[in-house]
Amino acid sequence: MSSSSTPPSYAAVLRTRYARRTFGAALLGRLSYGMISLSLVLAVKEATDSYAVAGTVMALFALTSVFLSPTRAGLVDRYGPRRALLPMAVAYSLLLTALAFATSWSGASGVLLGILALPAGACTPPLGPVMRTVWSDLLPDRRMVQRAYSLDAVAEELLFVVGPLLVGLLVQVSAASVGLGVSAALVLIGTVTMVSSPAVRSWVGRKEAEEAVEGKGATEATAGKEASGGDSGASRRRLLLAxxxxxxxxxxxxxxxxxxxxxxxxxxxxxxxxxxxxxxxxxxxxxxxxxxxxxxxxxxxxxxxxxxxxxxxxxxxxxxxxxxxxxxxxxxxxxxxxxxxxxxxxxxxxxxxxxxxxxxxxxxxxxxxxxxxxxxxxxxxxxxxxxxxxxxxxxxxxxxxxxxxxxxxxxxxxxxRPRRAVADSDATLESAQEQARDTARRVSVSK
The missing domain is CATH 1.20.1250.20 (MFS general substrate transporter like domains)
Known part of the structure; x- marks a missing residue:
């Protein structure tokens, strides 16, 4: 951690304990996202000989991947990476592997490919949002968080340049479906490595925190539920977007x-x-x-x-x-x-x-x-x-x-930005954060 008088550097961010290991694993998994779009379109086109089918399958994959992203991230917040992120990665990899196998044969059914693509997109692990949360936990200095987020954004930008280039190389030496298989392997290896990092293993989801607090008494359980935003997922989303x-x-x-x-x-x-x-x-x-x-x-x-x-x-x-x-x-x-x-x-x-x-x-x-x-x-x-x-x-x-x-x-x-809305929002946020800190302390004591 840099002193208050010395601006922290990118090297200081990467020297933070567990940062390189966790960030490297996240980038490895996210490289899959730089490859998947082109791999899926080329593989489906090669298998069906139809751009229309390829575009439809890609649209089904993208729609569920994009619009269910907050839901998947909410599951990670609630259950933690071990309970939520890892199962997503396994399901995502298996579905991509099934797509790779299905597209390795000419004349594949477009309906079957769409059926596989839809849940594959829905299971896309939110590695980017999870990594940014880890940065915030590892780097309490806001200046270092800013540098970490900038480094993360630049690295992600480069992944979406490198990914299609790798797919182009793979297509030159093998079938397009191989790109899907490589994408499946990358996201699984990256996620497993990331979740095994001590920086992520210590992440306690809301559900686990509630269970730990409930073990110490009904009063503390109630406080734990308040800190986590209550039992209703809809109410948490309303609070979040308020x-x-x-x-x-x-x-x-x-x-x-x-x-x-x-x-x-x-x-x-x-x-x-x-x-x-x-x-x-x-x-x-x-x-x-x-x-x-x-x-x-x-x-x-x-x-x-x-x-x-x-x-x-x-x-x-x-x-x-x-x-x-x-x-x-x-x-x-x-x-x-x-x-x-x-x-x-x-x-x-x-x-x-x-x-x-x-x-x-x-x-x-x-x-x-x-x-x-x-x-x-x-x-x-x-x-x-x-x-x-x-x-x-x-x-x-x-x-x-x-x-x-x-x-x-x-x-x-x-x-x-309305002054009253800002004041109300800041008061609500400060109260919720204080409750969350109290819950974390009780969980730590109980363990």
């Missing part, structure tokens, strides 16, 4: 996803319009490179401004920059704009996760981060579909501007 800061982080995250999902499709249309299809790879690489650089720079700075103000600035800057990119006279000019806009992507996502962490109690921290992640993915998917309807009907520059409007608008709304 905080205006968390709601704003979720909304901004969704609009950032909208902006980026639209941008990727618009880049392809822009390059085609200028007869430079090869520029697409360079533009998207510049976007990812800018995001990585921006994330590392952002995490290394000790900011004086609040998380809310930082989120408004980086989200607004991202939207305005990518809107201006639509005015580029040539795709290779768009590369420079993409690199500039990329500087704000990882900082925006990192800040949204930081706000989610600050606005949640220890009993709901993983689920709060999952809501931010889900909103981003949902926004990206929705924007891709919507922009596909606009391209060809409106000038591309107008499409770029329209894609930027949601994120710029959401950045503006972040600055208008």
């Amino acid at each position: 905080d205006p800061g968390l709601r704003q982080a979720i909304v901004v995250s969704a609009t950032v996803g909208i902006c980026l999902g639209a941008f990727e499709l618009l880049v392809i249309a822009f390059a085609d319009a200028h007869h430079e299809p090869a520029a697409v790879a360079w533009i998207l690489a510049a976007l990812c490179g800018g995001s990585a650089a921006g994330g590392l720079i952002y995490g290394a700075v000790s900011w004086r401004a609040s998380s809310r103000l930082r989120l408004a600035f980086v989200a607004g800057a991202l939207g305005l920059t990518l809107a201006a990119a639509g005015l580029s006279p040539h795709p290779y000019v768009l590369i420079a704009w993409a690199a500039l806009g990329g500087l704000f992507i990882a900082p925006a996502i990192t800040t949204a996760y930081l706000i989610a962490d600050e606005c949640s109690t220890p009993a709901t921290r993983t689920q709060a981060g999952a809501w931010v992640n889900t909103s981003f993915n949902a926004g990206s998917a929705g924007a891709t579909a919507a922009v596909g309807l606009l391209v060809g009907r409106l000038p591309l520059a107008v499409c770029f501007a329209l894609a930027a409007i949601p994120v710029v608008s959401s950045a503006a709304t972040v600055l208008r």
